[in-house]
Amino acid sequence: MEDNNSNQNKTITSEMEKHKNNIIVILQNTNATPFQRHSDIAFACCFCKNQYLNPKELKAHTLNDHNESEIKEICKRKNLRYYLMKLDVTDLVCNICNEGISTPQGLFEHLEGHGKKIYTDMGSRIIPFRFNTEKHECAICSEVFCKFKNLREHLNIHFKNYVCKFCDTGFITLGLLASHEASHNFGTFQCDYCDKRFYTCKSKKIHERLLHRDKIEEKLMTQDEDNDKESDNKAIDQAKVEADSSANLGVIRLHKMEKEKHHDNILVVLENTNATPFGKCTDTGYDCLLCTQKFFHPKDLKEHKLTTHTTDEFLSLCKQERLRSYIVKLDITGLLCKICNNRVESWDNLFEHLENHGKFIHRDINNHIIPFVFDSDNPLQVCAICAIAFHKVKLLREHMNTHFPNYICDVCNAAFITERMLSAHIQCHKTGVFKCGLCEKSFKTYRSRRAHEYMVHVKSNHASRCGFCKKTFKSYAHKTEHLKTVHGVILNELRCSVCDRTFKSQPLLTTHVKRDHLMERHYKCNECEKTFFNKIYLKSHMVTHTGIRNFECEVCKKTFAWSKILKKHMRAHMDDRSFKCNRCEKAFVQKLNWQNHMRKKHNEEVS
16 A cells, blocks of 8 residues: 555656646746736746736736746645646747747747757646737637636636546646635535535635634644644545535536526526627627627617527527536517517516427526616616616616526525525635735735726726727726717716706616605704714814814905815906806806896896
8 A cells, every 4th residue: 555655746746847847947948928817817937936927017017027047946845636837938039049939839849949858748737828918818729708707717617637546627727726626515504603504515614714714724724733743644544525425416417407407497498589688888889799799779689699690609609608607698679479479578487488388498597698678768777577776777777686696695695596606706705915916005805806806906997998999097987988089879868867967877877866856864962952964064064163274265264164165255356257147247256246246237137
């Protein structure tokens, strides 16, 4: 038994040495540079941990500041189980012949042509990335992703070093495989720190990591076990996981079938109705899921899909989606049954209507097919189920979580359509002290830190982007004005249902309704009985009690309690007569004097 373990350890050591040899040959003979990723925001140097927002800056730093002797140290103390080397192969050039290497696949062959020893009798752990576009493009198949995280997950397809025994999904490292297989470990798992129970081992671990972080850290600090005992425990735990996985194989297969049931349902709907799927909705219009075309009006997209694309094309696209993020957005405007040519009045009746025609619908799964109705005469987006209106499709899409509560947050009971949406939401409950990796600021929540890093360090406070020309703006209001003046796109203004006032954004409308119609007054003065809508109004009011007059006129030294009063006063010194009578051409400094003039001289009330 000891001989077998010894041979296995030698094999692992030998394989690790081969990986080290390959990476050293590449780094010494090409301009490829290793990197690490920090919080999906910055790029970190593998040698000195310096961080750079731009991968070009990191490449220049690595090539100029680090020498060959450091390269051999880069792989030390790495465990083969987790060994992975991310390489930036942008504009890849061989240092020996100064020729460009067009594809990562030809890299090994090129170096072997120069007499360099490359081991190819094992799975590759050297993962290429190319950063020559704004989006994240796969260096192997050129598929584009909106996030670096999605690209990293995609690369498991190209490097199937380890394959899941339950679903045949491939992974680059054994560590990634072990983490994935935990999601197949079904049963009843109770939290080690509270009474909550979970359907999967992975859900339990996520819950513990987010809500019991302090207790976990305390437990780790008090542990005094040696490395051998810890290794034995890990081996025992792994054996238990494998045993539980085997015992629950039947449950796992049922889980795999759930996605097939979703495919069956969407196939029935698309083949027998005029409902049409759509992708993202931005300032530039609605995206077709099956090609690169965009349509400003959803009815044009519906006509395009029905005349250009087949149902089989869409289903093949759906099969690429993971179940945890599986969602189909359907335009059901003017919903018609192709079998009987009758209108289907509501989404709730659709499945029953199709079943009456003998079509089979799977009812034993959560529904991930989300309906939308687009009325060209109504500038607002109306929910297809409850008829509540929203200014944007994004707000309506978030509202649909309430109608399809497939996954529930254990902390606040918020509902979500997909498991992926729930996972993103859970981040708002992750509290503590989170330091920005690029400046000295700290935040109370993980989500706040991520938002800060993205807005301040990545986008430099220019997060609003025009969908037509990709120009960025500091605020949504600036982008709206740009769309209107440059591209001729006029976004619908929001109208108050009580007084018909219009607003450019939902927050402005919400504030107006709460302040002027609902009369919300949550801030009370400690000196008197007056109440105010927000802290700013309360702070302004407090001057009447304190008598503080911090704003002084530089001309006459008169002081004022509020800056706006000082500004009005300064107009008298500058003889700024902005208020003009349109009848007798008299002009006034003060608005009140202008109003009195219009009322007394011309019998007209002005505001």
